[in-house]
Amino acid sequence: MLTALSIANIVLIERLDLDFAAGLGVLTGETGAGKSILLDALGLALGARADSALVRQGSGQAQVTASFDAPVAGTPLAALLAGNEIALEPGEPLLVRRTLKADGGSRAFLNDQPCSAALLREVGGHLVEIHGQHDDRGLLAPAGHRALLDAFARADTGAVAAAHMAWRGAETKLAAARSALDEATRDREWLEHCVAELQALSPQPGEDTELSEARAAMQKGEKIAGDLGTILEAFEGSDSGPALLRGAARRLDRVAGDHPLLAEALAGLDRAIIEADEAETRLREAARAMEYDPERLDATETRLFELRAMARKHNVQPDELTKLSGTLAARLDAIEGGSAGLAKLEAAVAETAAAYTHTASALSDLRTKAAARLDAAVAGELVPLKLDAARFQTLVERLPAERWGPDGIDRVEYLISTNPGAPFAPLAKIASGGELSRFILALKVALAEEGGADTIIFDEIDRGVGGAVASAIGERLARLAGAGKQLLAVTHSPQVAAKGVGHFVIAKSSEGVVTRTSVHVLDEAGRREEIARMLSGAEVTAEARAQAERLLETI
CATH class of the missing domain: 3.40.50.300 (P-loop containing nucleotide triphosphate hydrolases)
Structure with missing residues (x-):
């Protein structure tokens, strides 16, 4: 406060x-x-x-x-x-x-x-x-009436909000599944063609790189095949370089023990023979890898071009074709099993809708019963406030299904009728300034501690009334303030002022x-003098002071 x-x-x-x-x-x-x-x-x-x-x-x-x-x-x-x-x-x-x-x-x-x-x-x-005579906030706004009634009824609206969220969530999943299924069904013929085409092609991860490298090697092999053949001829026959090295090594081996330098020479020949053998091995491996076979090159290029053409068709990289094939196949399978999946989602929607309806209907019943109690409580406050002919009604109206929400299935609004036989209408539309303030006071007293702010201000709620009505207003303001609230009342009534x-x-x-403009806090003597002024007008009389004393004694 x-x-x-x-x-x-x-x-x-x-x-x-x-x-x-x-x-x-x-x-x-x-x-x-x-x-x-x-x-x-x-x-x-x-x-x-x-x-x-x-x-x-x-x-x-x-x-x-x-x-x-x-x-x-x-x-x-x-x-x-x-x-x-x-x-x-x-x-x-x-x-x-x-x-x-x-x-x-x-x-x-x-x-x-x-x-x-x-x-x-x-x-x-x-x-x-x-709350003032022309106030359009607080209790005059129908948007807040439902929450005030729920607080009066001590209703737990959390269960309804949770049930509504579950229901709408199930509907969202069903709508998404239906949309996906409709899209897949529209594309079924295309999907069947694409899946069959991809499965026939059977792309493998990394295949594009392997084919590209093999093709490049064969193309290079075609260019250097003659050179490789000439080089390899140097390693073949009894008069080839490696053969001559081996013969020299055998002869040197017989005399290597005669001098240390001969032994070193023999070791060098052995290393040369080993290196020559390794070089021959690598040359022959390269020759096989780069072997130019026109039929093999043609088959490699054909496969490579097919993969790349398929990738361009689907706007993906060649290595992504395998994943794409699985994705499209899954969409096609979803069409086949889509009906069963939709049935489960539809059952979930029906189940959550029923749970929401049950929970919201229970809340609606609670609101209806609380509305009757609130109407009776307000009615008990109207007569002392000189609103004898007025009637108050809490309207609890079922909303159309499309407007059901996390707050339930009801629209709540406070209505009044100020004259016998007159129809009920919203508070702000038919009550005069003074009547409106008194209606608001009656309602706030009836609601007591239920909801609302801890600090409430009434601006000239007693305008146009006096005597017993003013006393009744003062008593109710004091009672409302005693229910854990802080009230500030701008007043011209000594009866109300005396209750503060x-x-x-x-x-x-x-x-x-x-x-x-200045504001002063009054002590007891000051209060008595101010209330006497309010009673007597310009000149404060002894009689007014005595009457002020009597009003203060009734607190």
Whole structure:
């Protein structure tokens, strides 16, 4: 809840620092004193439109800082802040700050970290609810009615959301499988031709490289075949180089022992013979590898060209043909087994749809029962608020199947009828300003602690009423504040003001051409005097003070 508010250079407020506590706080003051300025400043801090007219005349910049209790872990607010990487120290307050320049530029901060105005508005919606005579937020927005009813019913909507996700997930898988099968079926004739063609070709991994190398070797062999033949002739016959070396080695072997140099010469001949033998072996291997065979070369080239032509046809590399063959064969097989696969997926969709319908229907029944209890609770609050002829109804309406979602199968909206026999209609459309505020109060009291922000502001909820109705409004505001909420009420009613546990008086003063709005926290004596002023008008009488005393004694 709101713990402190600091305002600088907003309209008539030069500098203002206020502390707030739990319970009902009331703001009073003469008409025109500037009560709306205080709410405008808080609204700016919570993400309202940045209007440069709010900047105090003669100032270059205005600033509003609001301090709130640390968000409770696990709440939507804590999740929202964490999701936007807003750092929170355990136990430290949440600081919301907005600066506004005279030229209209503004900046927003959460715990001194810059943020967008949109995020500030979203965070502000979790922190404060503001209800005024022309307010179009909070309880007037049908978008939030379902969540409020679910909170009142203490309904766990997580199971419905999970069932909806499972259902939609199964539908997505089925749609993807049908699309793939339809595409494959359209291409069946082409697939059959391609698979047969690839299987007939039977490409092997690395075959293109092997064929290319063999072809190049045979082409080179054709060119050097004559040279190789001449070279190999030097290794053949009794008069070949190697034969002559062997003969010389045999003769030298008989006399090698006669001198050390002869032994060294013999060792050299032996090495030469070994090298010559190795050279002959390599030459003959090369000759065989590069052997020019026109038929073999033609067969190699034919195979190589077939592989490359097939690769060009399918826009892949030759070495990818083997993988492509398997992929196309799998698509063809999927057509054959596609019906059985679709049947399983269709069964999964039917099963998850049934589970969702069952879970969502149970939630719908719970909502319907809770709606009846809420209607009765609100009805009990209307008579004391002088809305005797009015009726309240929580509409729980089944949505068409195409609009079912993670929140269930219902549309929820709060409706009222202000006169006997009049049809029910949305809150904002048929209630006058004063009626609307009282309807909102009745609903908030009925909802009590269920949902909503911890800080609620009612702006002149008592306009146009007095006496018993004003007392009833004050009692309900105090009761709502006692249900763990913090309420701030801008009021002209002494009966409402007397119910507050904190009292702020707003006053306007002028010094020459300078006008300022100030806010003061009243003590008991000050409260008594202010309520007496509200009762008597311009001149505070002894009778008004006595009546103020009686009102304060009834707290």
